[in-house]
Amino acid sequence: MSYKQLTLKDLAKQLNTSITTVSRALKGHYSISESMRTKVLELAKQLDFHPNPMALNLLKSRSFTIGVIVPEIAHHFYSMVMEGIEETAVAAGYNVMFCASKESSEKEEDVVNALLQSRIDGLLIAPSKETINYTHLQNIVNKGMPLIFFDRHSADLRVSKVLVNDYEGAMQATNHLLENGCKRIAHIAGPKKLSNSIQRLHGYKDALKNSRIKIDKDLIAHCNLTKEGVADCIEKLLSLKNKPDAIFTYNSFIAFESMLLVKRKGYKIPSDICFIGFANEPVISYIEPQLTTVLLPAYEMGQEATKLFLEQINCKTEKYEPKTVTLQAKLIVKESSLKKKAK
């Protein structure tokens, strides 16, 4: 299967002129006569001619394609980021190749290589939660190719990043619970090495400290983001003598899953236990009670990451100074955290 594409040669032949002239006429080069220009333009329009981008890419050593790697495509947060990337990139004349690492460091390296070999102009990536060794990404930087982190990052790489103020978001969430009269606020954190998780835990702790509340290690559980992991955390928290009256979770999966478990055990939300999670799913409106969330600006994250790429690729100076854009998470108060009201 293949089909013949129209080339400059074809146009030149039909017009009895040279390839060069046709090329110039199409680009509006000053040296072409008015009559020739219109003749060429008309024929090109009539035949729906488009220059072969592969030839242009070869000539310019640019593919006008951005590679994007997300841990999972079918997670609402990442697909919103992808929307932001796609729209911004297309608007700027770039195409986007999306790949998933499936949270595997090994697969991540594979897709990085695959993307590199298809000669992308830059890479936007949220590394897998497994990734500890960043040499495959350092290689990209060393080659001089723009690399942009979003959502997750490694502090070791001096590249542009779009991150969310996790610390601030967690603090807001915790303060909100405190203001609503919660006394024993538990936190189910994410994987210990993930920067987001660390920052959120940090924000939670500092909010408590600021309110002169002692941090109770029993109220902090680390979760590996599986159903079983969440079940273990909930088991641990609810078997405490002094049970929590609020649970603040690292993400929506933990929030949904633990609310289900807590309700099954007969606790009422929010009267017995309040809930807040970091989440993005529009579905928070459909679960009961509606979940109070720290909303991450996912779409905006995609936009900003793409803008940083464009800025870097269009930078004329030799060295581009990497930037970090920090977006603000926003607390959206729904029913699950309103203890007072529900009493």
Added chain:
Amino acid sequence: MSYKQLTLKDLAKQLNTSITTVSRALKGHYSISESMRTKVLELAKQLDFHPNPMALNLLKSRSFTIGVIVPEIAHHFYSMVMEGIEETAVAAGYNVMFCASKESSEKEEDVVNALLQSRIDGLLIAPSKETINYTHLQNIVNKGMPLIFFDRHSADLRVSKVLVNDYEGAMQATNHLLENGCKRIAHIAGPKKLSNSIQRLHGYKDALKNSRIKIDKDLIAHCNLTKEGVADCIEKLLSLKNKPDAIFTYNSFIAFESMLLVKRKGYKIPSDICFIGFANEPVISYIEPQLTTVLLPAYEMGQEATKLFLEQINCKTEKYEPKTVTLQAKLIVKESSLKKKAK
């Protein structure tokens, strides 16, 4: 910003030989001496040489890239399809460019053109719900480029398709409700022109007919997939003298939204009204009551669409005979449809 890529020329120079020889050695051409081959291979490995795919693309007139257009990236169903496409394509050595039409026929044409101009080898598409005029897609077929429909299609185009047995799924759902003792089953359908919606409505009607139940037009509402649209439908159905005791919805959005409204009005699900929707979101487990759904094989749909593309692109014969793959939807029974049990 740009960086120098290693070329065959560089290798040839370093080894004091010709470009041709290097090229052959790398490809394991029979005519190259053992000593030369190892020398070249070693240097290539050491320098991490990869042939420039843009040059290869130009030479072969192939980009090894598939274009994919979905109505929305951040919809769970489509992102699952995308996962299926991405994994299958990458495994076959293809890259994937994803674009969103945002359900706009105009934007769809734009991205089709953008993808065409970046010379994709084929296009997989679920057309926007607006799309009536298919000339932009017919053009692709006329050029001889593989076009594969998934999820949605136009019967006018003779191309390969991956569809779901909507009719059968709707029938299963309706029968399930009948078996559970529902007497007045309402259906909130989707946009009137969408093939999926038509088929689902059809399945619903036939299931009723098969059970010798007269179709009551009052129990059928068409919805435009907005919150207001759903509210109108629910308003209409609940203001009937003879109210429905079950509602079967076109998709998950309608199901979630209408369950919320119905519950707010004080009806109990499933004891007063049963619910079934076509849906894919893992979140159905977290809403109350858990929603019985007709599950669409989204990931598989992506896989199959990609396989059809690969089959067509690798087809040696002149004419490729398009195929239609029909996947089966599967009824997943949860709480929302079990009237008997809940009584």
Added chain:
DNA sequence: TTGAAAGCGATACCAA
């Protein structure tokens, strides 16, 4: 104002 020719990086044919 127009055109011939070189070059982007790789492959493949034809000579040596």
Added chain:
DNA sequence: TTGGTATCGCTTTCAA
């Protein structure tokens, strides 16, 4: 076993 050369489609320099 090697290497020169044409070619893919386009842009750009240099010459006419």
